[in-house]
Amino acid sequence: MSTLALVARNLWGKKSRSIGLALAIAFAVMTVVALTVVGSGLESSATAVMHIGEANFVLSQKGVSDILNSTIDKPTLKKIDSTPGVASAVGVLVETEKINAANPVFIEVGIAPSDLAPFGVKILAGHSYSADATNQVMLGYTAAQNFGLHVGDKFRANGAVNTVTGIVSTSSSFGNDAAFFPLPALQGYNRVPGIVTLIFVKVDHGVPVSKVMHRITYAQPELMALRTAAQFGQADLTLVFVKAAATGSAILAVVIGAIIIGNTMLLSLFERTREFGMLLSVGWSRKRIVGLIMGEGFFLAIVGTAAGLALAVIVVLLLTQLPQLLGVLHAHFTASAFITGFATALAMTFLGTLYPAVRAAMRSPMDALGHE
Amino acid sequence: MAEAYQVDERGAGLAVEVVGLTKVYSDGNVRALDGVDLQVAEREFVAVTGPSGCGKSTLLHLLAALDTPTSGTVRIFGADLGRMKNLAKYRREEVGLVFQFHNLLPQLTSLENVEIAMVRHEHGAPSHKEKAAQLLELVELAHAADRKPAQLSGGERQRVAIARALANDPRLLLADEPTGSLDSASVKVVVALLTRLREQTGTTIVMVTHDDSVAAVTDRVIHMRDGRILDA
Secondary structure (H helix, E strand, C coil): CCCCHHHHHHHHHHHHHHHHHHHHHHHHHHHHHHHHHHHHHHHHHHHHHHCCCCCCEEEECCCCHHHHHCCEEHHHHHHHHCCEEEEEEEEEEEEECCCCCEEEEEEEEEECCCCCHHHHCCCEECCCCCCCCCCCEEEHHHHHHHHCCCCCCECCCCCEEEEEEEEEEEECHHHCCEEEEEEHHHHHHCCCCECCCCCEECCCEEEEECHHHHHHHHHHHCCCCCCCHHHHHHHHHHHHHHHHHHHHHHHHHHHHHHHHHHHHHHHHHHHHHHHHHHHHHHCCCCEEEEEEHHHHHHHHHHHHHHHHHHHHHHHHHHHCCCCCCCCCCCCCCCHHHHHHHHHHHHHEEEEEEEHHHHHHHHHCCHHHHHHC | CCHHHCCCCCCCEEEEEEEEEEEEECCCCCCCEEEEEEEECCEEEEEEEEECCCHHHHHHHHHCCCCCCEEEEEEECCCEEHCCCHHHHHHHHHHEEEECCCCCCCCCCHHHHHHHCCCCCCCCCCCCHHHHHHHHCCCCCCCHHHCCCCHHCCCHHHHHHHHHCCCCCCCEEECCCCCCCHHHHHHHHHHHHHHHHHHHCCCCCEEEEECCHHCCCCEEEEEEEEEEEEEE
């Protein structure tokens, strides 16, 4: 009989305990994976704004809790535009608005018509709004489909009835699900005249992007340049807190899980002392006994991981349907989230079973056989 | 390790050679064995008897390398247990152990309980399953191969434990009160089995018992009292 078969039989022989341990692992894995997915989902939603525009990098105000709270004034935008090496600097105002229950955090982008092309917005139907129009809007094609609107229809937003002048597409799915307004109009609706949220910068051909980024942030220390999603995640304090909470929860889950597993395994192995005495007496090495117990832990880790991942998927999908998170949280299941979950389960079971396993294996066969 | 098992000149033909074996338990007050000298020839069937606490089980445990002596030497087929580094290998390959309480794993069948003691499978040898089945046949329990310990009588469990002890073809079988917890009918079956085993396989058997009728079937009876052998 192989050790693996014995592992399975031992766990099957104590079904309730095995299920309890696997559930403890599953809940820890679920917590870690769900928090990781929520963190990366929120980051993905936030960074999506960055990807709407086709730029080499994005500039935002430094030290804001939420990147969408960034405010950059018109003079600063002009300075950026005139910086050597900058081909174009498109200032956009990004706001969110609750349109209806299904769209509680709808993205609205204020941008000048002349900047639409550099920004990567392609008009699929109709035409652009005019620069100073107050009741005109263009919809991303996904948003248009969702609202059932066409060119010429009316779209109620920002407390006004806006005529849909065009249907557009962008390189980002979030852009396709957004509305585009003339910049002054959206600034007016939100009472932030002359303010933009982000500046999308394209550099001249052949000029190193990092050099331009450094030049701008050196001259404008109140700004930060973001090139990757990771940089975006570090800049947005809310995301930093979410990620810190996820990391803290993961560590806590591992520690609490390891204590639960260790405690249960100690009790279980205490009851099996005679069994280990018998195995030692028939010639099992101490290493093989440690392997048997660790194998049981590993088996539980695999089962717990599978159950935990399934639970995490269910929990995250339920979270995305919560009214408070609808449209904000997009389930972003990544391989790294699943790997983190499995690593958590392994770490928990390794820490939880190592001491009980070594303790069981190091007993003298005589003591173990005499155990009542 | 193979060299270590070679019988040297002094111990040629001896399965067990014990010299000045003493065991004092850690608190220092209990002298379980007190300078025991003993020799058991290969293929011999020996019974060790004596009152409770006389040291007979302690002697057996020291022969099985389950415990270490305070002083003295134990040679098994010429190899000094005190000098052996891998006692697990010795227990696995040289001796078979039968206890008063069978110590079978309740979650495993009879066949699996025998298999669990087997060493790594060698090419050309029968599979573990086949060999375990043969051993169960030897102890006349082929019909109970798929039964778990809870479904067996006391005597049947002890026969499974004997089959497990024979899993790796040991040259020495050590039995600690193998009939101690059995009814008289089962005692007869187990004793007959051990006798037959010695005849069929030539295994050397050292059996601890307090039952004179059981001891009577062996080649030689060793009496112990107060940690000493009275006659050998």
